[in-house]
Amino acid sequence: MRDLSLHVLDLVQNSLAAQATEIEITIDEDLDRNLLTLCVRDNGRGMSKEQCAAALDPFYTTRTTRKVGLGLPLIKAAAERAGGQLQIQSQLGLGTTVTATFQHDHLDRAPIGDMSLTLMSIIALNEECQFTYRHRRGKREFAISSAELRQELEGLPLDHPQITAWLREYVREQEKSLEV
Numbered sequence: 001m002r003d004l005s006l007h008v009l010d011l012v013q014n015s016l017a018a019q020a021t022e023i024e025i026t027i028d029e030d031l032d033r034n035l036l037t038l039c040v041r042d043n044g045r046g047m048s049k050e051q052c053a054a055a056l057d058p059f060y061t062t063r064t065t066r067k068v069g070l071g072l073p074l075i076k077a078a079a080e081r082a083g084g085q086l087q088i089q090s091q092l093g094l095g096t097t098v099t100a101t102f103q104h105d106h107l108d109r110a111p112i113g114d115m116s117l118t119l120m121s122i123i124a125l126n127e128e129c130q131f132t133y134r135h136r137r138g139k140r141e142f143a144i145s146s147a148e149l150r151q152e153l154e155g156l157p158l159d160h161p162q163i164t165a166w167l168r169e170y171v172r173e174q175e176k177s178l179e180v
């Protein structure tokens with residue numbers, strides 16, 4: 001079973017490959033409705049209806065380095081295994097929203113995993129892209145954006161080792177504080 005944080009990495013990779021400059025990642029744990037929703041929205045090149053349908057076929061990919069794409073079919077399978085589903089909304093030229101739902105307490109629902117590592121990697125490695133991350137759990141919420149980080153760091157590079165270490169620790173603490 002793959003952690004959801006690794007699926008997030010996959011989805012963000014897709015958005016970057018589609019030339020997105022803005023990517024929004026949302027995790028919503030609605031404990032009252034026993035529902036976990038994971039959503040990645042981008043302003044990349046988007047897909048036609050046909051491409052959207054094809055994207056769920058493991059043998060469809062527009063990448064040229066390997067003949068099978070597996071990201072989306074794997075996430076779809078993970079969602080369905082946990083009583084949820086995967087939805088792709090996309091418009092050519094405008095962007096794509098991928099939403100996966102999971103029954104929160106389902107035995108086969110993958111753990112969220114290490115979001116601090118996922119966020120640190122994508123923020124540090126893609127300085128030209130704007131990321132927003134929001135994680136709600138019940139009544140608590142943690143949000144962070146690369147724009148806000150850049151402002152606070154006043155020009156220090158987001159891939160500086162001290163900054164990435166700090167960012168990782170900060171996200172780890174904030175994520176942990178959602179649990180209590």
Ligand SMILES: Nc1ncnc2c1ncn2[C@@H]1O[C@H](COP(=O)(O)OP(=O)(O)O)[C@@H](O)[C@H]1O
Pocket residue numbers: 010014015018042044045046047055060061062063068069070071072073095096
């Ligand atoms: N956010 C996105 N924007 C535009 N196209 C996308 C996006 N996500 C997926 N796709 C399309 O769907 C295909 C399949 O995606 P995926 O299952 O992750 O496999 P892979 O990334 O290995 O190709 C991609 O090759 C791409 O053409």
Ligand SMILES: [Mg+2]
Pocket residue numbers: 010011013014069070071072
């Ligand atoms: Mg992919």
